[in-house]
Amino acid sequence: MMLEAMKKIEQKKQVCFKDTSRQRFREKQIQKDLYDSRVVCEQLDLSKGIESNELWEPYSKSNEYKEIPPEETEAKCNLVEHILSVDNQKELSKITEYLRKEHFYCLWCGFSYSSFEELSTQCPGDTDEDH
Numbered sequence: 001m002m003l004e005a006m007k008k009i010e011q012k013k014q015v016c017f018k019d020t021s022r023q024r025f026r027e028k029q030i031q032k033d034l035y036d037s038r039v040v041c042e043q044l045d046l047s048k049g050i051e052s053n054e055l056w057e058p059y060s061k062s063n064e065y066k067e068i069p070p071e072e073t074e075a076k077c078n079l080v081e082h083i084l085s086v087d088n089q090k091e092l093s094k095i096t097e098y099l100r101k102e103h104f105y106c107l108w109c110g111f112s113y114s115s116f117e118e119l120s121t122q123c124p125g126d127t128d129e130d131h
């Protein structure tokens with residue numbers, strides 16, 4: 001009886017752990033995508049003569065990509081983490097949309113199409129899951 005209950009708790013713990021690590025992986029992915037798209041966006045904008053853009057300018061050069069060490073993430077309140085990742089997600093979709101409309105660039109295809117039509121027909125979608 002006791003053993004059964006303990007087994008159940010152990011199983012539950014494992015499920016919880018899996019969920020958190022999957023979510024953490026997802027958040028890291030978003031952080032990385034966001035960083036990559038800012039870098040690309042800056043390059044594409046500059047090549048078009050656009051020298052200022054709120055999507056990348058505040059993060060340019062002086063702000064290098066820093067990965068949050070695992071201890072720090074651990075210590076953070078879940079809610080804060082959640083808000084952060086929601087913000088990152090919003091920011092990522094904003095920059096993704098801009099890159100697609102302005103430069104016909106897809107972050108996950110990894111290149112610029114020659115027209116918006118080409119992008120719409122050849123790129124599978126505007127999220128990493130579509131790729």
Ligand SMILES: [Zn+2]
Pocket residue numbers: 106107108109110123124125131
């Ligand atoms: Zn694509």
